[in-house]
Amino acid sequence: MTRRTLLVGAGAGVLGVLLASCTPEPAPSPTPTPTPTPRPTGGAISPAAFARSAWTTDPFSLGAASFTPVGTQQSAREALAEPVEDRLFLAGEATDAEAPGTIDAALRSGDRAAEDVLRVAGTGERIAVIGAGLAGAAATARLVSAGAEVMVFEARDRVGGRVQSVVDEKTWPVPAQLGGWLLGAADAEMLAQLTRLDIRSATVSTSSWRSAEGAVDAVSDEPVRAAIDAGQQRPADVSLADALAEAGVDVEDAGLAALLAAVSSASGSDADDASTWFPPALPPTERTAPLGDLGAVLDDLLDGARVSLSSPVSRVAYDDAGVSLGIATGESLSFDRVVITVPLGVLKGEGLQFAPALPFSHRGAIAELGMGRIETVWMRFEESPFAVAADPSGDAVEASPAPEATAGVWHVVGGDALIRTWIDLSPVTGETVVVGIVGGEDAQTFAELDDTEVLEAAVTSLAPFLATP
Ligand SMILES: Cc1cc2nc3c(=O)[nH]c(=O)nc-3n(C[C@H](O)[C@H](O)[C@H](O)COP(=O)(O)OP(=O)(O)OC[C@H]3O[C@@H](n4cnc5c(N)ncnc54)[C@H](O)[C@@H]3O)c2cc1C
Structure with missing residues (x-):
């Protein structure tokens, strides 16, 4: 031609x-769009606002x-x-x-x-x-x-x-981010853009780990780091799951599963598929969450x-x-x-x-x-149904955001929760807003659910954090 x-x-x-x-x-x-708030069929709590993604099935992304x-x-x-x-x-x-x-x-x-x-x-x-x-x-x-x-x-x-970014001031105190938004220290270019365009952001730092029985100790990522290090010394690449098993780590442990769910929610891959030579990033102790329209x-x-x-x-x-x-x-x-x-x-x-x-x-x-899979659900509640605030002391969330407030990460340990990683934006928005993030096979399952099923899965997953589970 x-x-x-x-x-x-x-x-x-x-x-x-x-x-x-x-x-x-x-x-x-x-394209994934915010959906009208579905009414839960039998759940005790109902969000005032709800938005979810479906990148896995969207023909213009087919993954996350x-x-x-x-x-x-x-x-x-x-x-x-x-x-x-x-x-x-x-x-x-x-x-x-x-x-x-x-x-x-x-x-x-x-x-x-x-x-x-x-x-x-x-x-x-x-x-x-x-x-x-x-x-x-x-x-x-x-x-x-x-x-x-x-x-x-x-x-x-x-x-x-x-x-x-779903911008709807009547519904959300900050735009609901249905795709990528959390930034790390390496994101210098995007952080500079946020500053230049005067887009507010918050720090995501504190972590709470809870099971149906209540608060549990934070799960260390040390065994995962050690397994990755060992995998990197091997003559051929092995999966993260195999490296953990070979290191004698109990891959069925509920705490480890919650940690690996957090890894999947950022990388989109499960430990079975992930390389140890080129491993997924482990959750950092601190991230930046933009609170404006990207x-x-x-x-x-x-x-x-x-x-x-x-x-x-x-x-x-x-x-x-x-x-x-x-x-x-x-x-x-x-x-x-x-x-x-x-x-x-x-x-x-x-x-x-x-x-x-x-x-x-x-x-x-x-x-x-x-191509990894990541999905997200945003929910806002008129009154907080949660037993804990991001503050690990359990203090009530302040009515208006304090300038030094940080958002927290909630990890759901044990049970059959579909969504194990949550970000509690309440301390930085002054309203009860939580964001569920799910990766890997679970994200595939999520993407195939209708809105009512996603809502039910979200509320069920949050049970350890509810005042009345
Ligand atoms: C739920 C989720 C959470 C994430 N979380 C984070 C995070 O916290 N931090 C982070 O750093 N990253 C995160 N990411 C990843 C980050 O969002 C992506 O890496 C980044 O946005 C990809 O940008 P891109 O320009 O490469 O691709 P895209 O943003 O996908 O751009 C490609 C464009 O091509 C268009 N397109 C597709 N097919 C055609 C066609 N045939 N003709 C014309 N146009 C077409 C699409 O519509 C799209 O606009 C997340 C992603 C998802 C989905």
Whole structure:
């Protein structure tokens, strides 16, 4: 295919449609959205507000965060990040070997892909970015700042991808974050964005561990660290679960299960699948929780680009002269170079076709890397049904947030809770807001539940923390 045929394929009429489509149009999109508060069928407590995610089944993510399965080399990510004929440049959290599956990775990958494009692009070239999540937005910002003309195609009717702030002041005291939001010390770029855009944040630090019998001792992560260290000395990679078993750790222990659930809720992978050579991050003692609309970060990065919402790309045809993008609505448009930031889950599926197929090295990496599952549920209660506040002393939550207040993490130990990791935002919002986060197989189960079932599972999971279990 030559550049000429690409241009003929696009056609002037289609370009007109493209320009028209720069204005966001309301269109049905299978994106996770806040749902009306379902009434519990038989439970004793009922939240005043409820929102849940379903990233695992969403066709534009098909999972939450990439992970490195046992036996896979981190170099698969470097292979995925290799430019294809200097026409296709893959970005997105899965292409980052440093901290895959994170906000930090997404931003860094976008910057890296943009630099790769700028190294080879000539003046006045037409550049497209597929996906308006953090990676696509970061790439766009860098390209626009270098003077490039950039067109962004986003499948959903909103920007942000796996970052989604539900802003509804009547319902939530702070935006409900249905995707990625918690930051660590390494998230320097995002933390700087929050400061620059004046987005308030809180520290998440204290931890409470409770079983049906009441408070239990905090579970140490030392055995998990030791098992990972031992796994890293072995001649071949072993799974985290196998490394724990080989170290003589009781993997059925309820406390360890609660700790591993917290690990899954951040990585999306279970201990059976996780590598010890490239292990999931263990829960840090302190994190930062943004309390504002993360959409502002996306808007800021995308400033100056044309963004076409509700425009899923279904086909990428490329040769040494250019790239033709087929949009699911039927149009076809030509570009000189394209940055592709769709999630690994989408690359693994059938939704985006490449002609010719991506090189073996890319397809091998896509097949080898794992797409982890993470889901979340937010609930707000008019009156606190909980026996404990984030303060481990058990003091009542203050009516208004104290400036030095920190959010707490609740761990559910034992029983058959589906959601074992909770963040109590009450101390920092002044209202009773709790956020359940679940990863791995349990997240798959969660994603397949309807809203009423999620609500029931959430309330049941919280039983050890309720005043009246
Ligand atoms: C529930 C959950 C909790 C998380 N928690 C954290 C956390 O606490 N801390 C952290 O650092 N990270 C967290 N993450 C991970 C973090 O959110 C992601 O790593 C990051 O947002 C990925 O950004 P991205 O730009 O690579 O991908 P995405 O944000 O997924 O962007 C890709 C974009 O491509 C679009 N797209 C898909 N297919 C097409 C197509 N065919 N055509 C056009 N557009 C398409 C999508 O709609 C999307 O907008 C979490 C993720 C989830 C889901």
